[in-house]
Amino acid sequence: LAKTTQPISMDSYEGQEVNITCSHNNIATNDYITWYQQFPSQGPRFIIQGYKTKVTNEVASLFIPADRKSSTLSLPRVSLSDTAVYYCLVGDVDSNYQLIWGAGTKLIIKP
């Protein structure tokens, strides 16, 4: 089983901020949180990675509370092109490749 739990699907509208929460109650001390985005017929694309507090890049922000048992991916001002599946992974960065991926969150952006 995957170490994470995410909503199966979410809907939002263009221009809105979208927050996708991932639960990882059994996160270990050495574990990082990584998010990927995947469009149909393409491979996943790395979005953001963090260990604690807040990480921001040009695409998204990642909020991690002090207990690290959950995390929230925040996508500002989404557009139709943000419609995709978003995966949350939790694991040691040196062995991330072995992680079990869940089904992700299918995000649908409406006009």
Next chain:
Amino acid sequence: DTGVSQDPRHKITKRGQNVTFRCDPISEHNRLYWYRQTLGQGPEFLTYFQNEAQLEKSRLLSDRFSAERPKGSFSTLEIQRTEQGDSAMYLCASSPPWGSYGYTFGSGTRLTVV
């Protein structure tokens, strides 16, 4: 460098035939991974190379599957005696030697076994 390249993008084969896929990683990435993804599911790990050495193999990698990375650059994944259950997207990813800030995936090879 244009990222991770996979060839072919699509492959249709008859059950029982052998197929081979190729992956060209980002040139400075010494780590290479193969995954399999079926519809509606996340990727499943198959195998991992560091340079030319195959360091990890998933139990999903049955004896009909073999992967190579002969010179530590490109890699091939071969499936012998294909079965309908092998129909999936086969993804290749690579990452640099200094630890991972995420992997770079290719666009995958879609295999259909008929």
